Amino acid sequence: MKFDFKNIHIGECVRTKAEELGISMVRISNFHKTTEEGIYEMYRQKSLDTEVLLKWCKLLEYDFFRIYAQHLILFAPESQSQNNLLKTKTSSLPQFRKNIYTKQVVDFVLELINTGQKTRIQVIEEYRIPKTTLYKWLKKYNDME
Structure with missing residues (x-):
């Protein structure tokens, strides 16, 4: 099953995980005090x-926050501060690398290409995945199948 990172329904994700783990409704209710x-x-x-x-x-x-992080990796526009090297203003908030891809994101992108939904060029342009990274994924994961 392919996860839809574009349209996240977090309540459904939580329900699915709770059911997979078989946690009782009593325990969940007590934990959330509701x-x-x-x-x-x-x-x-x-x-x-x-x-x-x-x-x-x-x-x-x-x-569950990683689901949103993966959404940002795939769909958020590149920030202006990354484009403009003259802006060296620092933030007191932690800085994270944007180009950390999970296995789910790699699988999502490869499925788009392997099913013909998107071309390699479309993936590179739409998701800003470096060409070398995409070709490494294609070689590594498509050769495993």
């Missing part, structure tokens, strides 16, 4: 408050 209906309401939400999502991450031992 009713079963409150939990089902969270499952229906397309987005969740960060504090609530952080609690889900802890309970289910899964980093």
Whole structure:
């Protein structure tokens, strides 16, 4: 199954993970200090408050925030500060490398190419994946199949 990084429904993701782990509704309700209906309401939400999502991450031992990070890698426009080297203003917030690709992102991109949905050039241009990186993925992962 291919995950849709463009249209994230985090409540559905949380529900799926909770079901996969087989965690009881009683435990989930107690952990979140809410009713079963409150939990089902969270499952229906397309987005969740960060504090609530952080609690889900802890309970289910899964980093749901990475789903959003992968969305940014694939779909966020390149920032102007990266384009303009004259801007050397530093931030007190932590800085992260943008080009860290998970296996799910690699699989997503390769599936687009292998099924003919996108060409190699389209992937390079739309997702700003370096040409050498894409060709390494194609060689490494397509040779494994």
